[in-house]
Amino acid sequence: AQSVTQPDIHITVSEGASLELRCNYSYGATPYLFWYVQSPGQGLQLLLKYFSGDTLVQGIKGFEAEFKRSQSSFNLRKPSVHWSDAAEYFCAVGAGSSASKIIFGSGTRLSIRP
Amino acid sequence: NAGVTQTPKFRVLKTGQSMTLLCAQDMNHEYMYWYRQDPGMGLRLIHYSVGEGTTAKGEVPDGYNVSRLKKQNFLLGLESAAPSQTSVYFCASRQGQLYTGELFFGEGSRLTVL
Numbered sequence: 001a002q003s004v005t006q007p008d009i010h011i012t013v014s015e016g017a018s019l020e021l022r023c024n025y026s027y028g029a030t031p032y033l034f035w036y037v038q039s040p041g042q043g044l045q046l047l048l049k050y051f052s053g054d055t056l057v058q059g060i061k062g063f064e065a066e067f068k069r070s071q072s073s074f075n076l077r078k079p080s081v082h083w084s085d086a087a088e089y090f091c092a093v094g095a096g097s098s099a100s101k102i103i104f105g106s107g108t109r110l111s112i113r114p
Numbered sequence: 115n116a117g118v119t120q121t122p123k124f125r126v127l128k129t130g131q132s133m134t135l136l137c138a139q140d141m142n143h144e145y146m147y148w149y150r151q152d153p154g155m156g157l158r159l160i161h162y163s164v165g166e167g168t169t170a171k172g173e174v175p176d177g178y179n180v181s182r183l184k185k186q187n188f189l190l191g192l193e194s195a196a197p198s199q200t201s202v203y204f205c206a207s208r209q210g211q212l213y214t215g216e217l218f219f220g221e222g223s224r225l226t227v228l
Contacts, residue, residue: 006156009154034216034217036217043204043219043220043221043222044157044204044206044217044219046216046217049215049216090156090157098210100145100162100164100170101159101162101170101172102147102159102162102217103159103172103173104149104156104157104158104159105156106154106155106156107156
C-alpha cells in the first residue's frame with residue numbers, strides 16, 4: 001500500500017525567502033505524485049504533478065518539485081515566496097495503473113513572515 | 115460551470131442517526147472519491163469509484179458506505195453516526211485511465227455528530 005509523509009507540520013518563512021516543503025512517499029512501483037494547495041476556507045488546487053519523464057516538474061504560481069527515486073522524495077520548492085502563498089500544502093501519491101487510488105499526506109501549513 | 119457539487123454543505127447529527135452526502139459532477143469524469151479532512155491528519159481517503167457501479171475501499175472505510183449508481187453521482191452514507199465522524203468531507207472527481215490528471219474538488223460538507 002502506498003503512503004505519504006510530510007514531516008513538517010508548520011513552516012514559517014519570510015516574504016521573499018526561498019521555500020522547500022518535504023514529501024516522502026512509499027510505493028513499490030512507479031508513483032504518480034502530486035502537490036495540492038488549500039487556502040483558508042477553500043478547496044484544493046493542483047500545483048503540479050509527476051507521472052514520468054523529466055524529474056524536475058514546473059507548476060503554477062512559480063512552484064516546482066523534483067522527483068528523487070533514490071530518496072523516495074518529491075519536495076516542493078519556490079525561489080521567492082509571496083504573502084499570498086500562505087496556505088496548507090498537501091503531497092499526494094497515486095497507485096495503480098492509472099493512479100486510481102490517491103492518498104494524501106497530512107499537510108504542511110505555511111506561514112509567511114512580513 | 116458547476117463542476118463538483120456537494121450537498122448538504124452543513125449538517126448536525128445526533129449519535130446513531132443516519133444520513134447521506136451527495137456528490138454530483140457534470141464533467142463526465144470516470145473516477146470519484148470521498149475524503150475526510152481532520153486537523154493535523156490531512157485528507158484521508160474513505161472510498162472511491164473508478165466507474166459507474168464500482169466502488170473500492172480507501173484508508174478509512176469503516177462506518178461508511180458508498181454507491182455509484184449513476185456516473186455523475188457518488189453517495190456517501192453514514193448508517194449510524196458517531197462523534198468520531200465529525201469532520202469536513204470532500205468529494206473529488208477526475209478523468210479516468212487515459213487522462214491521469216488532477217482531482218477536482220467540491221467545496222466540502224461540514225458534519226458535526228453530537
